[in-house]
Amino acid sequence: MKAGVKLPDVTFHTRVRDESIEGPNPFRWEDKTTADYFAGKRVVLFSLPGAFTPTCSTYQLPGYENGFGDFQAEGIDAIYCMSVNDSFVMNKWAEAQKLENVQVIPDGSGEFTRKMGMLVAKDNLGFGARSWRYAAVVNSGVIEAWFEEPGLCDNHAEDPYGVSSPETVLSYLKTAKSEVAA
Numbered sequence: 001m002k003a004g005v006k007l008p009d010v011t012f013h014t015r016v017r018d019e020s021i022e023g024p025n026p027f028r029w030e031d032k033t034t035a036d037y038f039a040g041k042r043v044v045l046f047s048l049p050g051a052f053t054p055t056c057s058t059y060q061l062p063g064y065e066n067g068f069g070d071f072q073a074e075g076i077d078a079i080y081c082m083s084v085n086d087s088f089v090m091n092k093w094a095e096a097q098k099l100e101n102v103q104v105i106p107d108g109s110g111e112f113t114r115k116m117g118m119l120v121a122k123d124n125l126g127f128g129a130r131s132w133r134y135a136a137v138v139n140s141g142v143i144e145a146w147f148e149e150p151g152l153c154d155n156h157a158e159d160p161y162g163v164s165s166p167e168t169v170l171s172y173l174k175t176a177k178s179e180v181a182a
Contacts, residue, residue: 005143008115009034012105015087027091034112037105038141041077046135046164047107047118050127051085051093055161060133061097063166068101071166074173076137078103084110084119084130107131121154135164137173145172 015027037043046064048056064071064079071079079102083090086108094104113119113131122130135147147168149160162168 002146003143007034007038007138007141007143008112010107010112010115012037012112013087013108014106015091032105034141037078037080038138040140042075042137042139042144043078043080044071044076044135044169045080045082045105045138046133046169047082047113047116047131048133048164049083049122049130049159051083051089051104052096055159056083057093057097060161060165061099061102065097065099065102067166067170070170071173074170076173080105082107082112082131084108084113118148118152120152120156122156124155124157133159133161133164135169137169145169145176147172 010033012032014030014032016030018026018028021028044064046060048060050056061081064081068079081102082105084107085093087106090104090106107113110119110129110131118132118134119129120132122128132152133149136143137145147164149163151158151160
């Protein structure tokens with residue numbers, strides 16, 4: 001992937017809370033498209049190998065969540081966290097992480113991730129097909145800036161993290177803003 005590339009058109013199968021549904025599981029299915037998430041907005045999208053995994057839960061997701069105000073100050077409308085996990089898992093992870101700012105997007109079948117060229121095998125860890133770790137600044141569905149961790153390959157022995165960190169993306173946004181102002 002690279003700057004200037006349009007995101008693939010995909011339908012995501014999500015579960016959303018619906019107060020009109022009684023009982024212990026007040027959720028309903030709601031399909032959302034790439035356009036629903038990205039049209040007319042400047043957002044940060046970051047994708048990671050899996051919900052509830054150590055680096056994702058300890059550093060990457062909390063960093064974006066806690067830094068949301070800083071991203072807004074740089075012209076970001078929303079921050080999305082994507083993973084090749086189903087909506088049930090992503091919703092429970094969002095709940096466990098007490099998310100208020102970052103929205104999760106379930107790519108349960110990996111269709112979006114595959115079309116982005118970021119679907120990798122993680123069979124060496126017992127995960128199956130998952131996303132390689134990356135982040136992007138996306139403006140109205142078009143990639144403005146791309147942050148991919150090094151070493152993209154199947155069954156990578158490590159899980160590199162740094163290029164797609166909130167600190168790196170925020171630094172880009174601040175630099176880009178100052179260059180436009182100059």
